[in-house]
Amino acid sequence: MSETKRYFLELSYKGTPFHGWQIQKNAFTVQECLESALGTYFRRPIFVVGSGRTDTGVHAFMQVCHFDLEENMLPGENFLKAINSILPKEISIHSIRPVKQDAHARFSARKRAYVYRIIFRKNPFLNELAWHCFTNPDVEKMNEAAQALLRHEDFECFSKVHTDVKHFRCEIISAYWEQKDHQLLFHISANRFLRGMVRAIVGTLMEVGLGMRNVESMDELIRSRDRALAGKAAPAKGLFLSQIVYKEDIYLD
Known part of the structure; x- marks a missing residue:
């Protein structure tokens, strides 16, 4: 052979x-x-x-x-x-x-990162590449709530149900929102992600920003491990896999 x-x-x-x-x-x-x-x-x-x-x-x-x-x-x-x-x-x-x-x-991947894009006014060039929202959320509260992700390891509450995984532990490295003109970008990186995890996180944080849940509820939600208590998943079209990181010594050139 x-x-x-x-x-x-x-x-x-x-x-x-x-x-x-x-x-x-x-x-x-x-x-x-x-x-x-x-x-x-x-x-x-x-x-x-x-x-x-x-x-x-x-x-x-x-x-x-x-x-x-x-x-x-x-x-x-x-x-x-x-x-x-x-x-x-x-x-x-x-x-x-x-x-x-x-x-x-x-x-062999050491880190993965995603970006989620939200727009607040009609844009024909981003129609298939962003979630168009009609109400501006409180970004400061959303960033405060996002910090709860760094305090936990088990994210079953943000995973699709009936997922074939051995555990729901992830190491979140960073998670924050960035305002750019009429766009709002959510950046998140971790060693691994669960199925549907980022979209569920975005949907939940948007509920915080729109006053539908408070910042303090994030820790309780994550500890619950209950997907039914988290927010509705944000639309797929706004999500981008943005980075995969490997150790340089795996390459031969």
């Missing part, structure tokens, strides 16, 4: 036309589209493993996946130009880098 080499791909995509990242029956997904394009380029089946799953309609400024190739099958000099010409306009590959054989797009 011939030796293989492992590669990391860095890509971005607009999630609007896709039913999320992960391949599933009778649905058009980013992973399926990417594997099809890679299979066309290399003329053999290619299977990719992503750093994590994004839900239907969620976007990615930065996503990372890995795949293996036999040693005699190297990407050509024009790989990026060729693969991007095969892929639809909603997906773009930015780089390909060889990595150590035990490097893993998901399990």
